[in-house]
Amino acid sequence: MNALYLHIPFCRRKCPYCDFFSVSQTSPVFQEYPRLLIAHLRLLARQEQAGPFSTVFFGGGTPSLLSPESVDEILSEVACLFGLASDAEVTLEANPGTLSFEMLSGFRSAGINRLSLGLQSLQDARLKVLGRLHTAAEGLQAVEWARKAGFDNLSCDLMFGLPGQSLTALMADVEAVLALQPEHLSYYGLTVEEGTPFEELHRQAVLHPATEDLATEMYLALDERLGVAGYEHYEISNYARPGHACRHNEVYWRRQGYLGLGPGAHSFSEQGWGTRWEIPPDIDRYVQALREGRDPRIYLESFDRSGAMAETLYLGLREAAGVDEARFRERFGQGVAEAYPVAVEKTVDYLVYEKGRWHFTLSGWLLYNHLIQNFL
Numbered sequence: 118m119n120a121l122y123l124h125i126p127f128c129r130r131k132c133p134y135c136d137f138f139s140v141s142q143t144s145p146v147f148q149e150y151p152r153l154l155i156a157h158l159r160l161l162a163r164q165e166q167a168g169p170f171s172t173v174f175f176g177g178g179t180p181s182l183l184s185p186e187s188v189d190e191i192l193s194e195v196a197c198l199f200g201l202a203s204d205a206e207v208t209l210e211a212n213p214g215t216l217s218f219e220m221l222s223g224f225r226s227a228g229i230n231r232l233s234l235g236l237q238s239l240q241d242a243r244l245k246v247l248g249r250l251h252t253a254a255e256g257l258q259a260v261e262w263a264r265k266a267g268f269d270n271l272s273c274d275l276m277f278g279l280p281g282q283s284l285t286a287l288m289a290d291v292e293a294v295l296a297l298q299p300e301h302l303s304y305y306g307l308t309v310e311e312g313t314p315f316e317e318l319h320r321q322a323v324l325h326p327a328t329e330d331l332a333t334e335m336y337l338a339l340d341e342r343l344g345v346a347g348y349e350h351y352e353i354s355n356y357a358r359p360g361h362a363c364r365h366n367e368v369y370w371r372r373q374g375y376l377g378l379g380p381g382a383h384s385f386s387e388q389g390w391g392t393r394w395e396i397p398p399d400i401d402r403y404v405q406a407l408r409e410g411r412d413p414r415i416y417l418e419s420f421d422r423s424g425a426m427a428e429t430l431y432l433g434l435r436e437a438a439g440v441d442e443a444r445f446r447e448r449f450g451q452g453v454a455e456a457y458p459v460a461v462e463k464t465v466d467y468l469v470y471e472k473g474r475w476h477f478t479l480s481g482w483l484l485y486n487h488l489i490q491n492f493l
């Protein structure tokens with residue numbers, strides 16, 4: 118396992134659309150959390166064959182609520198216990214409403230070399246609908262500070278299909294984002310997640326996200342505009358300048374092993390056909406297990422050959438690079454078309470085989486959730 122994910126399950130305030138696992142920063146566990154993660158790393162170092170890590174990802178929740186000193190301590194411990202490659206990609210997710218120049222400089226000095234900034238939009242009306250902590254001006258300020266602090270690998274999280282957002286408004290937002298010249302962009306269509314305040318408002322017909330047709334139009338317009346601006350649409354929701362794809366997420370999509378710490382995090386071992394574990398999304402349970410020196414993971418699933426084949430396609434077809442036929446055949450003893458003759462036939466208008474690889478077309482990505490069912 119060469120990839121490490123650290124879940125930081127705290128937010129200053131919960132955004133009404135989000136179902137990522139996090140609790141309030143006022144939780145009594147917040148102050149203790151960096152120590153807990155370090156205790157967990159030490160426990161794993163005794164049990165696991167992992168590292169040296171070539172990617173580390175502080176995800177959330179809101180990792181930018183950690184102090185730079187805590188990030189520094191955690192990374193030093195990671196390097197000492199498991200090893201950290203000299204060219205490791207070390208990402209931290211940051212909410213612009215939680216930052217200062219000093220903090221960003223501190224994160225950079227601590228070894229963070231990729232910043233993923235949750236801008237969401239550069240229009241105040243959109244940020245207000247989303248209940249974000251920050252204004253557009255504060256988003257711009259955060260980017261300026263990040264550059265000044267030395268971040269030369271900057272990713273921005275953005276959303277489209279928002280209530281009241283027209284295609285014209287989205288494209289104006291895109292121009293403002295492009296002016297910042299980020300190395301990487303994640304553009305997510307708003308999903309109304311179960312159990313969130315947005316779901317309740319949607320049910321009451323108070324909240325009106327983009328219609329499916331408008332969301333499709335937006336997705337295609339984003340692909341075109343960002344392509345012209347030099348970004349490669351390398352995964353369903355992700356765009357990067359050449360050489361700036363997120364190496365950590367590529368580990369997930371390629372079904373390589375990773376270790377996840379923190380409540381809500383998953384781990385995956387490539388041994389055999391693959392095994393996955395989860396740390397239950399429950400802070401108190403996590404604290405309790407670590408205080409007792411117990412592994413907080415629970416076993417989730419072990420794959421058999423057919424499960425591993427299906428997941429290889431499920432994850433791999435999210436990437437523009439798709440799935441390599443020769444490697445698939447080597448691993449599973451069958452090519453994709455042999456293993457899935459019916460699925461390949463049914464998705465023929467959207468699935469391309471070229472240069473030894475299978476991938477979906479752009480229209481295929483739009484129908485991804487539907488098309489991929491044929492392989493599962």
Ligand SMILES: C[S@@+](CC[C@H](N)C(=O)[O-])C[C@H]1O[C@@H](n2cnc3c(N)ncnc32)[C@H](O)[C@@H]1O
Nearest residue numbers: 134135177178210211212235274305306307308
């Ligand atoms: C863990 S958050 C990023 C870091 C930080 N917590 C923040 O919000 O700035 C991951 C990203 O997922 C996206 N996201 C969360 N909920 C979403 C939803 N319901 N629909 C679409 N995108 C969503 C947002 O773009 C968000 O920045």
Ligand code: SF4
Nearest residue numbers: 128131132135177178
């Ligand atoms: S979008 Fe980010 S800041 Fe908002 S609740 Fe989710 S994890 Fe927290």
